[in-house]
Amino acid sequence: MSRKPGGSLRSLRRSNQEQVIALLIAQGPLHRAELARQADVSRTTVSTIVSELLARGLVTESDEQPDGDLDGRAGNRLLVNPRAAVVAGMNHTFDGVWVHLSDLAAREIASSGTTLDPGTGPAERIEAGASILQRLLDSAGLERQQVIGVGVGVPGPIHRETGVVGVSLPGQPWSHVHAADELQQALGLPVVVENNTRLEGVAEARWGAGRGVANLLYFGLSSGIGSGLILDGRLYRGAVGAAGELGHVSVSVDGAPCPCGNRGCLVLRAGLPAVLAALRPSFGEETDLEEMLARTAAGDRAGEKVFTDVGTVVGQVLANLCNLLNPERIVVGGELSRAGEVLLGPMRDAIRRHALSLVRDVDVVPAELGLGARVGALGGAALVLSETPDLAAALNRMSGITA
Amino acid sequence: MSRKPGGSLRSLRRSNQEQVIALLIAQGPLHRAELARQADVSRTTVSTIVSELLARGLVTESDEQPDGDLDGRAGNRLLVNPRAAVVAGMNHTFDGVWVHLSDLAAREIASSGTTLDPGTGPAERIEAGASILQRLLDSAGLERQQVIGVGVGVPGPIHRETGVVGVSLPGQPWSHVHAADELQQALGLPVVVENNTRLEGVAEARWGAGRGVANLLYFGLSSGIGSGLILDGRLYRGAVGAAGELGHVSVSVDGAPCPCGNRGCLVLRAGLPAVLAALRPSFGEETDLEEMLARTAAGDRAGEKVFTDVGTVVGQVLANLCNLLNPERIVVGGELSRAGEVLLGPMRDAIRRHALSLVRDVDVVPAELGLGARVGALGGAALVLSETPDLAAALNRMSGITA
DNA sequence: GAAAGTTCGTCAAGACTCTTGACGCAGTTT
DNA sequence: AAACTGCGTCAAGAGTCTTGACGAACTTTC
Numbered sequence: 001m002s003r004k005p006g007g008s009l010r011s012l013r014r015s016n017q018e019q020v021i022a023l024l025i026a027q028g029p030l031h032r033a034e035l036a037r038q039a040d041v042s043r044t045t046v047s048t049i050v051s052e053l054l055a056r057g058l059v060t061e062s063d064e065q066p067d068g069d070l071d072g073r074a075g076n077r078l079l080v081n082p083r084a085a086v087v088a089g090m091n092h093t094f095d096g097v098w099v100h101l102s103d104l105a106a107r108e109i110a111s112s113g114t115t116l117d118p119g120t121g122p123a124e125r126i127e128a129g130a131s132i133l134q135r136l137l138d139s140a141g142l143e144r145q146q147v148i149g150v151g152v153g154v155p156g157p158i159h160r161e162t163g164v165v166g167v168s169l170p171g172q173p174w175s176h177v178h179a180a181d182e183l184q185q186a187l188g189l190p191v192v193v194e195n196n197t198r199l200e201g202v203a204e205a206r207w208g209a210g211r212g213v214a215n216l217l218y219f220g221l222s223s224g225i226g227s228g229l230i231l232d233g234r235l236y237r238g239a240v241g242a243a244g245e246l247g248h249v250s251v252s253v254d255g256a257p258c259p260c261g262n263r264g265c266l267v268l269r270a271g272l273p274a275v276l277a278a279l280r281p282s283f284g285e286e287t288d289l290e291e292m293l294a295r296t297a298a299g300d301r302a303g304e305k306v307f308t309d310v311g312t313v314v315g316q317v318l319a320n321l322c323n324l325l326n327p328e329r330i331v332v333g334g335e336l337s338r339a340g341e342v343l344l345g346p347m348r349d350a351i352r353r354h355a356l357s358l359v360r361d362v363d364v365v366p367a368e369l370g371l372g373a374r375v376g377a378l379g380g381a382a383l384v385l386s387e388t389p390d391l392a393a394a395l396n397r398m399s400g401i402t403a
Numbered sequence: 404m405s406r407k408p409g410g411s412l413r414s415l416r417r418s419n420q421e422q423v424i425a426l427l428i429a430q431g432p433l434h435r436a437e438l439a440r441q442a443d444v445s446r447t448t449v450s451t452i453v454s455e456l457l458a459r460g461l462v463t464e465s466d467e468q469p470d471g472d473l474d475g476r477a478g479n480r481l482l483v484n485p486r487a488a489v490v491a492g493m494n495h496t497f498d499g500v501w502v503h504l505s506d507l508a509a510r511e512i513a514s515s516g517t518t519l520d521p522g523t524g525p526a527e528r529i530e531a532g533a534s535i536l537q538r539l540l541d542s543a544g545l546e547r548q549q550v551i552g553v554g555v556g557v558p559g560p561i562h563r564e565t566g567v568v569g570v571s572l573p574g575q576p577w578s579h580v581h582a583a584d585e586l587q588q589a590l591g592l593p594v595v596v597e598n599n600t601r602l603e604g605v606a607e608a609r610w611g612a613g614r615g616v617a618n619l620l621y622f623g624l625s626s627g628i629g630s631g632l633i634l635d636g637r638l639y640r641g642a643v644g645a646a647g648e649l650g651h652v653s654v655s656v657d658g659a660p661c662p663c664g665n666r667g668c669l670v671l672r673a674g675l676p677a678v679l680a681a682l683r684p685s686f687g688e689e690t691d692l693e694e695m696l697a698r699t700a701a702g703d704r705a706g707e708k709v710f711t712d713v714g715t716v717v718g719q720v721l722a723n724l725c726n727l728l729n730p731e732r733i734v735v736g737g738e739l740s741r742a743g744e745v746l747l748g749p750m751r752d753a754i755r756r757h758a759l760s761l762v763r764d765v766d767v768v769p770a771e772l773g774l775g776a777r778v779g780a781l782g783g784a785a786l787v788l789s790e791t792p793d794l795a796a797a798l799n800r801m802s803g804i805t806a
Numbered sequence: 807g808a809a810a811g812t813t814c815g816t817c818a819a820g821a822c823t824c825t826t827g828a829c830g831c832a833g834t835t836t
Numbered sequence: 837a838a839a840c841t842g843c844g845t846c847a848a849g850a851g852t853c854t855t856g857a858c859g860a861a862c863t864t865t866c
Contacts (some may be wrong), residue, residue, distance in 0.1 A: 008444065009822050009853055010417045010669050016823090033843055039409060042825050072842030073832040093553025157761055168760055198666045215642045227727075236634055239618045242761040250757055254654075262722075262757050295866065319665075320652045321727065324630075326641025354653055358560055358569055358645040412824055419852090419864050445854050450815065475813030476861040506820055810865075821854075828846085835840070 014396065016041060017049050021058065022392035024080045024102050029062050031075025038056065050078060055164045058084045080104060085395045088136075088189075088389075089380025090129045091153040092174070093196060094118060098373035099124055099132040101140065102381040104148075104391055108134040113373055122177045123144050126186045133187065148394050149190040151380025153199040154179050158240030159396065163193050191215060192383055194235075198244065199379030200333055200367070202235055203227020206382040208368040209331045217327045218367075219246070221314070222334035223272040231325070235383065247271065249317055266317055270310045272335060278306045293338055307342045314343075315350020322355040322362055333367030333375075417799065419444060420452050424461065425795035427483045428507050432465050434478025453481060460479045461798060483507060487601070488549050488798045490791075491539075491592075492783025493532045494556040494776045495577070496599060497521060500528055501776035502535040504543065505784040507794055509552075509609065513539040516776055525580045529589045536581055536590065551797050552593040554783025556602040557582050563644030566596050580716045595786055597638075601647065602782030604631020605638055605772070609785040611771040612734045621728045621770075625737035626718070627673040634728070635636075638786065650674065652720055669720055673713045675738060696741055710745045718753020724759040727764055736770030743769060 019039045024030060027038075032050055036043040053059045062077040082103040089100040091113075100115030112132055116125060129152075137144065154174050157166040163180025170369045194202075201210075201218025210216040210230065225247030228234040237243055247267035248260045255264020268274055276289065282302035283292050296303030318330060332344060348364050355362075355401040369375045388394055422442045427433060430441075435453055439446040456462045465480040475781055485506040494501040501516030515535055519528060532555075539546065541554040557577050566583025569671065586594045597605075602620025604613075613619040613633065621631040628650030632639040632785075650670035651663045658667020671677055685705035686695050699706030721733060735747060751767050774779045791797055 009824095010410075012852090013823065021616075031843075043844070044826085044846085045824055048823090071834055071840070073834090073844085075843050089752075128423055215565075229727075231634055231639055232637070234635070236728075238762070239731035239765075240729060240761065242759070243727065243729040245726045245729075245759055245762070248759050249726050250719065252682040253719060260759055262759075316653065316656060320723070323648045323652050324632075324646065324724065324727070325639075326643060326648075328642035356645070356663055356665075357653050358643060359641070359648070412853095415823090418854065434814075446815070447817085447855090448853055451852090474811075474863050476815085478814055652860090808866085810863100812861100812863075814861075815859095817856105817858080818856105819855085821852105823850105823852085825850075826848085828848105830843105830845085832843080833841085836837080 016045065018390065018392040018396050020046065020049050021080065021395055023392055024059060024078060029077040029079045031077045033075055043233045046318040057081055058398065083142060085148050085341060085398055086142060087148050087381045087384040088133060088150040089377040090133065090150055091196060091199060091376030091380060092125055092129065093373045094155065097132065098377040099129060099136055100377035100381050101136050104386060104395065109140050112136060120173065124175050130186050144188065146398065147189050148388060149188055149192060149384040151192045151194065151199065151383035152183050153194055153196040153376040153380055155196055157242045158193050158195055160237055192387065194383060195226065197226035198228035198235060199376040199383065201230060203369055203375050203379035204333065204367055205230045207378060209365045213329045215328045217321065217330045219330055219332050220334040221270065221332060221336040225267045225271055242306055246317065251313055251317060251386060257347065269313045275306065275310055279303060296339065296342055304342055307339050308346045311343045311346030315347040316354055318347060319351045319354030320351045322351060322359040326359040326375065327362055329363040329365065331365055331367050334387045335371060337366050365380045371397055419448065420456065421793065421795040421799050423449065423452050424798055427462060427481060428794055432480040432482045434480050435469060436478055440462040460484055461801065469518050486545065487765060488551050488801055489545060490551050490784045490787040491553040492537060492617045492780040493536065493553055493780030494599060494602060494783060495528055495532065498778045499557060499776060500532040502532060502534065502539055503780035504539050507798065509788060514666065523576065525576050529586055533589050547591065549801065550592050551791060552736065552787040553590055554593060554595045554597065554602065554786035555586050556597055556599040556779040556783055558599055560645045561596050561598055563640055563721050595790065597786060598629065599779045600629035601631035601638060602779040602786060604633060605785045606772055606778050606782035607736065607770050610781060612768045613732055614730045618731045620724065620733045622733055622735045623737040624673065624735060624739040628670045628674055654716055654720060672716045678709065678713055678739060691750060697763065699742065699745055707745055710742050711749045714746045714749030715753045718750040719757055722754045722757030725762040726752060729762045730765055731768040732768065734768055734770050737775060740769050793798045
């Protein structure tokens with residue numbers, strides 16, 4: 001099925017090493033006797049394994065005292081060396097690129113980004129990302145080989161097999177770029193390429209409004225409308241990696257024609273340009289989104305009306321989606337999500353009205369991690385953490401720490 | 404993460420046993436040297452493991468000659484004893500109950516069913532299923548303990564945690580029955596309860612029109628409209644087990660009101676009663692579905708029109724669904740699927756028109772396994788096969804064969 | 807038809823890993 | 837201070853796998 005579990009005696013040893021590492025990653029500081037109990041091996045065996053891992057620098061001995069709540073001698077607590085191996089996320093948006101470094105326990109090590117001119121080409125963007133990554137690694141005193149993988153976000157749909165970015169809007173820098181290959185070459189590290197919006201969903205699922213939820217829909221409401229589906233705890237991509245394109249779900253069969261070829265697409269009703277167009281008549285051409293949101297929140301009737309309409313139409317789509325996927329929670333992100341309850345309220349109402357009673361008991365909550373390229377970079381790191389089949393094995397393959 | 408892979412020396416042995424069993428289940432007859440190569444252990448070790456498994460009756464030595472295509476001595480080929488462990492499926496429909504017995508290599512051992520009066524209550528239905536199962540076991544010379552699990556289909560949605568059947572239509576026998584508990588007690592075996600339609604999807608995914616497809620939508624078009632989602636190779640259930648209720652997806656926001664509370668539900672346009680109502684004016688009250696389908700297939704224009712309309716409306720829903728889930732294939736089953744191309748053609752057209760170009764490259768094919776309770780019973784067995792985390796381990800837990 | 811070549815299955819000896827039981831140590835309770 | 841509890845390590849022993857060798861069975865070549 002998976003990796004060979006047994007095999008020779010040597011692999012038994014390796015397997016036990018990995019189990020010790022996995023326990024330390026998952027549960028933090030533990031002492032040898034506790035490891036022995038949980039791994040169901042003798043304390044002696046744990047001792048020999050731990051001493052080897054200590055020698056290789058993969059784990060370290062913690063000197064904190066564990067607030068002894070039991071009798072007897074307190075054990076020497078061990079933890080995975082946070083410097084032994086890390087994961088990275090890198091998110092390319094239209095504005096720029098952000099890079100995030102995390103340890104295996106999902107704690108931030110470093111995070112940084114830069115803005116880029118809209119005209120910047122993909123090669124230059126990749127270069128910028130690579131140099132930020134290198135800078136973060138240097139400042140943390142880490143070697144390249146200690147990066148288990150990089151989760152990279154780019155705009156647009158990504159073909160699952162080939163890693164090529166498809167076209168969503170014409171004129172965007174990444175169209176038809178073989179992103180997986182180019183990034184792999186530029187970074188010299190294992191790379192997973194994903195859509196920005198999906199990565200935001202992955203980030204919310206691990207650190208944000210979707211913590212601990214197995215079936216989660218992240219709904220990104222911005223100039224485009226995309227989504228990230230976390231189903232049974234894992235990111236769902238679809239056959240060619242195009243799952244979650246909610247913007248072109250049709251909300252009225254004979255609605256306005258959309259550049260995509262379909263009619264009545266949701267994005268024509270609820271995308272940022274459409275919403276701005278609906279707000280302008282009441283607020284004037286000069287007002288920016290920020291202020292329109294503020295005035296709507298303060299009670300502006302015209303603004304409320306616009307967001308009620310948007311929330312209702314989105315809620316109708318979400319109701320159908322609840323019938324189909326029965327998610328436990330829907331996390332709403334993207335620029336428009338800053339409208340808050342004036343948008344989420346009507347969404348909840350529409351779901352309550354249109355979804356089956358069995359599935360309508362779904363949380364609809366705003367995203368927690370904010371906006372911008374950083375969120376997707378968090379998601380990239382989270383994706384590597386969740387999709388590396390065995391983090392412990394990956395860590396165990398690290399030969400040792402040089403420093 | 405999963406089962407402890409290493410542990411003591413004893414568990415190393417067990418782990419190697421399980422790997423040998425897993426190879427034999429997955430690849431059929433193999434000889435010892437081949438097992439040794441694939442399991443990456445020495446031939447000596449395989450020999451000792453195999454001799455123990457032979458003694459316990461879990462594997463048998465095949466006497467067929469393997470058509471030696473290589474030099475050298477031919478090995479004695481081994482195979483899992485088909486009598487060592489089996490899985491069962493049991494499908495309760497409105498008409499009756501069907502039971503299916505399969506070995507671990509997914510080969511049919513026995514299959515049988517009976518019809519039941521529509522007024523029959525759940526307890527009696529369970530009793531009928533249990534006695535058929537017992538009869539099949541007896542005729543195959545199998546003990547109860549050799550059944551790894553039973554996948555049971557019942558009509559209506561099933562709550563994931565509690566196993567209680569929810570209400571879809573009033574007056575159906577299973578409403579509010581705690582199916583999981585009652586079946587478990589009656590059968591005295593591990594039970595997984597699922598919705599009929601989902602099990603049909605699972606059956607098509609393993610043996611029918613969805614073989615080898617990781618992302619599959621089974622679309623059941625009958626008096627109700629349900630679906631089974633196979634996502635990344637596994638049955639998707641949703642947060643409370645209600646995923647896939649496509650019948651009450653709304654196709655027009657201000658359509659006719661539906662008993663479910665929503666408006667414009669798909670089932671009001673494409674469910675069997677609605678289709679029959681649309682066909683009657685042209686074919687008369689006395690004609691049955693069978694004949695109407697035959698005459699439509701023979702070129703009846705009025706019939707064609709009805710199925711074109713149904714296919715188009717369904718296709719519009721499926722197009723949205725393709726945008727959301729990007730499935731690789733859609734398998735259409737249920738009674739109405741017998742209409743064939745006159746229904747599937749318009750579905751394909753609608754998908755081509757309304758879905759994004761990235762996702763519209765989806766196969767739309769008819770179900771292959773036919774209709775009736777038997778298909779769901781096949782699916783029940785398939786579900787146990789696919790959801791038993793480690794079949795080899797389950798088999799290895801069998802103490803030995805009595806006969 | 808015999809000899810050489812290839813591969814299978816098994817045996818005995820040796821290597822490696824884990825466990826058992828004992829001991830000293832560190833901290834808590836009496 | 838003494839007793840108690842639990843941690844970490846050591847030495848001896850048990851268990852599993854591997855190595856290298858052998859005879860057996862089948863194919864190819866002379």
